[in-house]
Amino acid sequence: MAHPITTLDDAELCDQRRALVRDVLERIGDKWSVVVICQLSDTTRRFNELSRMSEPITKRMLSATLRGLERDGLVTRTVHDTKPPRVDYALTPRGFSLLEVVRALAGWAEDNAAGILDSRTTFDAR
Secondary structure (H helix, E strand, O other), rough: OOOOOOOHHHHHHHHHHHHHHHHHHEEEOHHHHHHHHHHHOOOEHHHHHHHHOOOOHHHHHHHHHHHHHHOOOOOEEEEOOOOOEEEEEEEOOEEEHHHHHHHHHHHHHHHHHHHHHHHHHHOOOO
């Protein structure tokens, strides 16, 4: 006899979804992911080009960031069969949809920067 789905199963599924959301927000919320996504907004880029544009990121951190973005389907990595090998990175459609969100967040930060600085000054003076 089949067992009916229990509330515990529903709770476990809900916990899994919450964990995934936290994991995704951690990925896209780190500063280097946002920088790389912005650097790829208009064209494909090679690793060293991304490294120069994203200073002071270390090559190790850039590599880890690109791997994470690729794993989440936000960036593609294309290896060209040349000597020396050429590797290009580009945003996927999912990456471009995130770019819209990142740009909106950056716009909000710019629009509210003066007020945030005022609030910080007031808070710190207490």
